[in-house]
Amino acid sequence: MICDRTTDGKFLDTYLILTGNRLFIATSLDEPAKEKIYKGYAVPSAKTENAQPKQSQPAGWSIESFELAQIESLSIVNLVASGMVVMRAAEERTVGAFTNGEMGRASRFASAFEKLKKQESLEELHLHEEHGHASCPKCGMIYPEEGRQICPKCMKKHAIFGRLLSFAGQYKKSMALIIFFMLLNSGTGLVIPYLQGTVLIDQGLGGNGMFAHQIGLIILLIIGFRTLSLLFGVLYGVINAKMSANIAFDLKSSVFSAMQRLSLSFFQRKQTGQLMTRVNNDATELQYFFVDGMSFFIVNAMNIIGITTILLILDWKLTLLCFLPLPIVVILVRKAFPRLWRLSWRRHRTISRMNAIISDTIRGTRVVKAFGKEQKEMERFHTSNLAYSHADQSFNKFAGTMFPVLNVLTQTGGILIWSFGGWMVMGGDISFGKVLTFVSYMHMLYGPIQFMNNIVSWWSYCMSAAQRIFEIQDSVPDVTEKANAVHLDRMNGDIEVSNIVFGYEPNKAILKQVSMRAKPGQMIGVVGHSGAGKSTLVNIISRLYDVSEGEVRIDGINIKDLSSASLRNNIGIVSQDVYVFSGSIAENIAYANPDCSVEDIIYAAKIAHAHDFIEKLPDGYDTIVGTGGHNLSGGEKQRLSIARAVLHNPRILILDEATASLDTETELQIQAALDSLIKGRTTIAIAHRLSTLRNADFLIVMDNGKVVESGTHEELMTREGAYYGLVKKHDEALKMNEVISA
Amino acid sequence: MTASKAASDHETDAAKTTSDLSDAANIKYLTVSNATFKKTEGQMLSVKVDGEEHPAVYVHCSFPHTNRSIYLSIRTIENKEIGMIRSLDEFPAETAQFLEEQVSIRYFAPEITRVVSVKEEFGYAYWEAETTAGLCRFTVRGGGGHTKLVTANRLLINDVDGNRFVIPDLTRLTDKEYRMVEMSM
Incomplete structure (x- = not known):
């Protein structure tokens, strides 16, 4: 491995080489490197070539070597944002230091050392790391999201665009209509300046050509075209509104249903917030794409081409003239907008800091008052308020200067035409109406050009959004039902777990060779420290995940061969994090079985000891709970979820720390509820508080993904092993509680 | 408020109450009289406190951003505190120097002297900057938290691997540099 920095804060490579029986330390005698490139920084290839010659003449290496037998241990010390290799031979010594990017390799190095020291084989260790998993092989850019190998730079945008178009297939008609009406709208709009300028002034007032002196007719024509343009505009708007809502609806429901289809692991990989944003924002983004983007793009492009052609036909010299200020405008916009964006960012930052203070003091009022710090809070607010006020001012000042300047510049085109056109009119080269027509057209040109200016970034955003949505649609659920799955209407509840191995990520097993057996009607308690793999075990039994090795059998059938319906109908989970859906209490209890009778709901609530508190609520079982509804306490929610499980009436019940977050009294009540629920079912209960497991027929103790002990409470107590230790600690904690409460 | 100011405030205006607090907190202070620091051959730090030898100890700063020479915590690899040092000034220059060395090993973070782009x-955000450890190019994940102000003018930057970089004083940057940095704050 490489230690890429020195302890005195420079970058210099030290190589540590581990062989069968020796450790070599090769320290470069070079001057410390002048440059350091960290992960993810894509260096243009030319630069790396330049860097090469510097490294080709090393000043030599100082090499030290140690017998493995002399070294007692080798460990990695985590420092702040970097690491250090420390070796213990006769005394401890620093071997080398490295930056955080090497941390993964360093810890593998240390474990390789351990293995060699113990004369074990290195096969299990994956010494060859997978390359190119974190960054794009083509351009070297790091992938924006971990675990998603999509480089927004190199992504095949055309393919995605094609796919998007095919998605829009069902709206072909509406889209064609929209574009058609938009074109008509702008087409009829385009006629008006011509009528107002050339026709009205030159022909009508000037008294020559086919419209000589027919002012009324010309006005009528203008009104007619305006009305037509308006009509087409309205038509396009109406169709557009309908289509846009439909597309958004389709996109959202397709993503949502695609998401529901996926396995739990997908949701644990991606954060929930990210998913919500994805469904909402990306669908909206794509809606814009279809609705505004596509049609506006076509129409604006047509407008630019159309107007330019008309202008060129009218007079090419004047046309060139009116395009003269355009580059200046574009350059100015390019220059000024980043600054505007920066100022608005600064304003945003100051305002969020101010808001933080406001919410701090409001939520922390009690603390502020208790310490008598009102004055200080006022000062704190004053400072941030001042900062915001400054930022706001500078933003507004700049915006207030920039936009008028831009306006004037845009108008210079008009002024140029007026002056040159006027001059040409005097010379009799062109007519006054033509100049007027010109100016009107020119003003129509700026909008579309502005639009085109932003099209590139917009296109990138859209394609990324589309890519993310397609990714959800394309994801294949990890856990799938077999084609000829066995359906069990009613399970006996005989669970047999044999030698399962499982890990959320490859090479990192959470469960290692776990076996257990639960006979019908038995209650099995699973205990162990947090992170021991208890929850993972029950997730696997209910097949929220598939095992990597080994198998889980229920009633003698491998759960991979069972239909998911039979699993879901027969397995119920009451877990620590209860979720209450928006809706009434009755609906929440009946979640698993919406067609049950009202009587059943009340029975279930009664069994779960929830009936009493529900009756006390003013709205009883009709109380709306969940987001925005009545706030239930933790214990109440827990009892609702137990009632849900009671009504579900599963043959196999899994209690995953069902009472962990509750106070002792509530726990006792819920314990009673649970006791009545457990009767006659195979139960697997996970608990922190060992007292919860007093009824368990059998206990398994897990540690670090392995079953370390199993047996009844008495057996395990007499063995004085891990369980005994846990019970001891638990008792001490209880005594402590007593002391405190006494 | 800086830590040093906090410390001095603490000493003066709270002098009456500190005695109670320090009794309750029960912090072991290492001084010249009760502790001897030594740099081992293996470039490690060892300390002998009240006759007891601790072969490999690490120096943790209580205020790594505001003042690195006061309230240093001397800890073992198991994160057990052996004692605290009130201020490096209490120790002879030589000792203070290797304590400082240990601090700089632990809090390795190149200081950015010039932002290139x-x-x-x-x-x-792809950064290129000249630092006290040479020219560094690194990548920082966008969206809050990876580039943050730790004091009014000190900016801490965490790259994708968790490596740290520091701009010690934002006001010392040129306008152009500040503009570049500002957008990723």
């Missing part, structure tokens, strides 16, 4: 693309 900060480019933002697809949620990542």
